[in-house]
Amino acid sequence: MGYYNIQEEKVFNSGHAACPGCSEALAIRYIINTLGPDSIGVVPPSCIAIISGPQPLSSMRMPVYQTTLEASAASATGISRALKAKGNDHTNVVVIAGDGGTYDIGFQSLSSAAERNEDFIYVCLDNEGYMNTGAQKSSSTPYLAYTTSTPSGKPTPKKNLAEIMAAHRIPYVATATTGYPEDLARKVARAKELKGTGLRFILVLTPCLDGWGVADHAGPKTSRLAVETGVFPLYEVEYGERYTLNFGSKGTPVQAYLSQQSRYKHLRPEQIQEIQSQVDANWERLRERFSVP
């Protein structure tokens, strides 16, 4: 009678240190429980590192290597190549990084790993800022959003990382979010299935309850509004060419999404209209890429 049907292997443990209602914890659940225990994780400094567990305990029943903030993709490369050298063709290697570690400081090593088409999965849990250090802006922070380093709102738009990764023509790029857990799990399963073909990249929007200013229970709801307003469409790209839309704009006004979050509470009506126009334009531009109109 349910709305979702998700097969999970129990890799993610209870007792982890995520905030109550944390979207990242929920995302991690569907990422590693879909990949299964025959996996090795790479985690840079981020909330994910906190969630991984205080020494000597781990929240993940698989080996996890915590690396430096800029080195995730290079670290995953090392593991992936070592496994290959040992003749291991079954263990999944997965990076779970935040947006700061991906869009900003980790972008160089990620782009290079993508260019080399290294055989691992890179998941970016995108909460649109440096939330673990108290909500500073990253290059993923959206236009006009408040952070502690952009107190009057960020003056420039969010970097379009999914498109940048697609432009590397890697086997698989997908966007996902926690409000659609089955879609997320399916995309992770798809990435797993594509092992051996090269780098697979999944960008997961994970609303930060504290950093965005939403209630503890509102993560999934906020995430769905991001999709339904067209702010964050869910889609897949194979080899930079084949686009598939999973969930897109339902025409819900962007106001419905912005008004849920205190990081946008300073916006004036004309600024909301400006954001709406940008979202509409981005959505139209993206729509042109889907094979099925």
Added chain:
Amino acid sequence: MSGERILVNGNHAAAYGVRLARPMVVPVYPITPQTPIVEKISEFQAEGQMEVELVTAESEHSAMSACITASLTGVRVFTATASQGLMLMHEMLHYASGARAPIVMVNVNRTIGSPWGFWPDQTDSLAQRDTGWIQYYCESGQESLDTILQAFRVAEKVLLPAMVVHEAFYVSHSLEVVEVPAQELADQFLPPFTPPHRLDPEIKESWGNTVNQDMFYRHRKTLGEAMDNALAAAKEADADYRALVGRGYGIIEEYRCDNPEIIIATMGSMTGTAREAVDELRAEGLAVGLLKVKLFRPFPLKDVRRALTGVPKVVVLDRNFAPGTGGFLHQEMKAALYGMSDGPEVHGYLAGVGGTNIPPAKIKDMVREALAEKAAAEPVWKG
């Protein structure tokens, strides 16, 4: 089972050493004057002489990052760099020793910008002395080749990364006849790397979680113990290598140190020149010896003290410079010898900083000057 004798430059000699060690992952990034090492390894791989995963990283930082995880996944790892590349790796050098990853890396000493230069100067690697890496300083391609094998053995025994260092051009690009040991001997000397703790889904151990103060304290202390153990391990490795291959170097080398009035202490390519100067001075009747510090980290404190006990003077020649203190070896020697009742007076000369040429005659002048004068507390610039 004697080896093959070939005419190669120092970098290619190192590459032969790497081939003998059979690393499974080699992340690389080009930088002058190191590039011939990774070029040669790439050539070996292309020709089927090496089975290795080459990672053409976009930076030294990523190369070292990949080294650490490959090593933690349980395979032997090698890389090489120089100068700016080493500087970019700095963060990951600490990370590697913290992770107890027995990576072996060749660093070809080169001046650090700015301004730009390509000259032999040991400041780049010496400035990494506190990163928790074992450091060997070599004076020839042959020595680098042999030391790479020894470094892997020591590193994997104590679980610390090791740097094998030789200088730009004087060693890296100078042709010499090198004997390459037979692969069977190398295999006998260096068994496969099988660490008990590794990133392995069968074991499920994770590495790198946030720790508390006590854990960090214990971790650093353990790391220090491993570094201490590296001394004995290095001696043992050198002895075993000598027994197997017929060549050895010791962690320090004492050359003509019988009853000397003064000893020249130095590292790297300068030791070759100094050896010549010692021979000439001995021929002139001056009781001069040479102390070559090959293993710089861990510092062979007891060996150095023993070698200099009762020696009136030591002149330390540093082709490197730490602004504000002087030559690295000079500082280390003073610290090592401090408190000895019968220790030598220590002269510190900055010689060859920035890659300037120091011929034997110049060394001989410096020895005579040191014999004639009282040692200054400050370093003395000697061109």
Added chain:
Amino acid sequence: MPEVIKEVPPIWTTGWTDILNTGTWRSAVPVHKKRPAPCHKACPVEGEIPVWTQLVKAEKYQEAWLALAANNPFPAVTGRVCHHPCEGSCNRGEYDGAVAINALEHYVGDLALQEGWSLPKPEKEREQRVLVIGAGPAGLSCAYRLRLEGYQVTVFEEKPEAGGVLRYGIPQYRLPKAVLAGEIKRLQELGISIETGRRFESYELEQYEQEYDAVFLAIGAGKAKSLPQFPSDKRVLNGLEFLARANQNDTIALGQQVVVVGGGSVAMDVARTARRLGSYVTVLALEDGEHLPAQTDEVTGALEEGIAITGGAMVQEVQSSERGLGLACVKVNLDPEAPPGVLKPVVVPGSEFSLIADQVILAIGQDPETDVWNHLLPVKQTLFQIKPDFSTDRPGVFAGGDDASAERYVSSAIGQGKMAARSIARYLTGGSGSVDEEIVSLEEPVPFKDINTFYFPSQSRDYKGTTAAEQRVRDFSEVKTGFSSDQALAQAERCFSCGSCIECDNCFYFCPDMAVVKDATLEEHYRILDQYCKGCGSCVEECPRGAVVLKEESR
């Protein structure tokens, strides 16, 4: 992990976080609980509407019908004639239109008749006997519930056939006789004895009190009210009598122009019946057109069928002549200051108008015939005076339905019969037991804000469900067309199932702490792991139907 591996430098992990007690962080804990749906709270028979609609959705039709019939033995009847306050309170009404619950009930009720499904037999027989006076909806509902508990029930009915207002009041185009007969037959098959043509006189009470262990008076409201300004004339009929005759297929000549006085359901039934007999019909009601007491769909139906409704008007004088009855009328407003339930018309000066009628039918209300009982039982304003448990002053004598309530809805009567049966059973078992142990929940119904509409894609109610008006007025064929099976399924799909868990597992799937586990042994299906739950409330928010609530905790 192997033991040897545990002796490691402190950089490698040695265990798992599930030994940590993150449950200590929380200040509130989620509780899975069944909460009343607004439809259930509004339903006069306390119907478990979310339960049976979910069974329809699962295409478990017989189970759905049994769940329906558990509270109401007449689903096919009420599926047609219920005033369905459930739909008025349906949370989906605030979204994209209330679920067409009544039509769904109609569908399931008809399916049961078509398939010949039987009501469940009593689990055990009891010797105690109960006499029910009146085989209308209240009487039969009470009889049904008591019979289910194994009591021996006899029903006396003065009319030739059972059904009361269902048989003699509601016209066939709203409730076909075969449907009623089918549902009554099923009750008789359950062992209820209905003695028709048996008028019960008040003086018999004492005798039957001896013979029976309890008596339930459900004599209905069969006496039509009259208005003094109307003369005694064959051209002035009362609505009840008119409907009773029409329901027995009597030939009634009404003439061309019929005026119906009254604005309630009976007035509409009368008007639409007269229309089907070929007359032009005008309805005069005190209430204005927007506020007629009749149900909206009845008024709409009447208007569609060409009936003129003049609201806010009354007849002041009647002139009798050969040409017909001349009605001197005037427009009125109702005094808003009047006490509740009292209509106090205030004449609008200068608004006089007149009408000519061949026939006037009065449908201004009806009263129970309680005057003959007032020496035995307390009666106030024509209604038996009862306590909240439907008992009267006489031990073992209970009353309910139209004789004790001014509510005058079929479903209310059925509900009162059910509740009276509960009290009678409690009385018969010495106060310890009851027909069922259901406690009327005092809990507030699930509000719309507790529904997570993401899980309910907008799907309009899209249900007309009547035949065309031109077609309707030709005869007494049934007006409501009912659902096809596809329509029924589509409609059941629309039910939010407010407050009733359907095991969708959303609470399980959305927990970032894996603190919700499925447990088939529990009635609520899920268990919260106290050690891990941080009290974020995601399970509460993501429950599509408000079946999980957050309970504050103090430590």
